Amino acid sequence: MQNINKTVVKSMKLLDLFRTRSSLTLNEMVELTGLPKTSTHRMIVSLEEVGLLQKDHTGTYSLGMIFLEFGQLVSDRIDLRQLALPIMKDLRDEIGEAVNLTIKDRAEALYIEKLDTSHPVRLFTKVGRRSPLYAGACSRIILAHLSEEEMENYLKGQALLSYGEGTITDPTLLREVLNTSRLEGYTVSHSELENGTTALAAPIFDYKGQIAGGLSIAGPSDRFDEQQLAKMIQKVKASAAKISHALGYR
Known part of the structure; x- marks a missing residue:
């Protein structure tokens, strides 16, 4: 910290103002930062010279x-899987259950990474597996955070088939669950893709604030009682937030 360039830091302070404002005058920047007008003007001229301001x-x-x-x-160089993997490992090691990373691929959710549990009884899931967006926590959390138009177009053209005894096939109920998931920032599923299983998932957002994928914990239902679920929900939300932050989401 002793070698930090104060001019660079002050310049970043100026640029940071434009996160929430599309344009500013010199006087407005001086007022918002509290920096001297003369030095602020010098920095602005330099930032303009190199193309960072216009x-x-x-x-x-x-x-x-x-x-x-x-x-x-x-954006082109960001690898979601690479960014997520160390956070997924920490989550798996902390909770002891399988952790999955999914993205939207056309009208399905695609598993692009999975870390298995150490328990002898586990779910069969593999990288490359696909599931419908409406069924299962790992899929539905993505559907819940699509735009209203994209979600409705999907639901209108999608037959809600049953995969397990808990699959939601009622369009009205599904819309209610999607709305709740969007408001609460997570979703839980019980026996939706496979009987006797429970999963919970939280959304991952990119730097544009758009849904980039879903992070989920899954396992046999007998290891997910109410007390465990409450703890896991907070942990999966926190881990998904870390991945979102790594993708540039603020």
């Missing part, structure tokens, strides 16, 4: 177009 004909500043280029480069 000024319009009224003298108002906004983020430079170079951020589009950098943003796309970062």
Whole structure:
């Protein structure tokens, strides 16, 4: 910390203002940061020179177009599985149950990573497995956080078939569960894809605030009593939030 460049830090303080504001004047930046006007102006000129800020004909500043280029480069280079894996390992080691990572692939959920439990009795799931978006916590958490239009288009064209004794096949009930999942930030399923199983999942968001995938814990139902579920829900939500943060979600 002793070698930190104070000018760089102050410049980032200026750029950080544009997270919540599309444009600002010099005076507004001075007022919001509390930095001296003279030094603020020098930093703005430098930021404009390298393309990080741009000024319009009224003298108002906004983020430079170079951020589009950098943003796309970062987006292209992000590997969700690679970012999620160490967080998944910590979660699995803490709770002792299988942890799954899913993404949306067309009209299905696709398992792109799985860490098994150490228990001798376990669920059969593998990387590459697919499941319908409406069935099972790991799938439904993605469906719950799609846009209203995308969700409705899916539900209108999807036959709700039963995979287990707990599969939700009533469209009205499914919509209620989806709405609750969106509000509470998690979902739980019991015997939806396989009888005798329980799963709970939380959403993962990308830097645009859009759903990027789902993180779930799953296992035999007899290991998921109410007390255990309450603890696991908080842990899976916290782990999903860490992955979202790594993807740039704020």
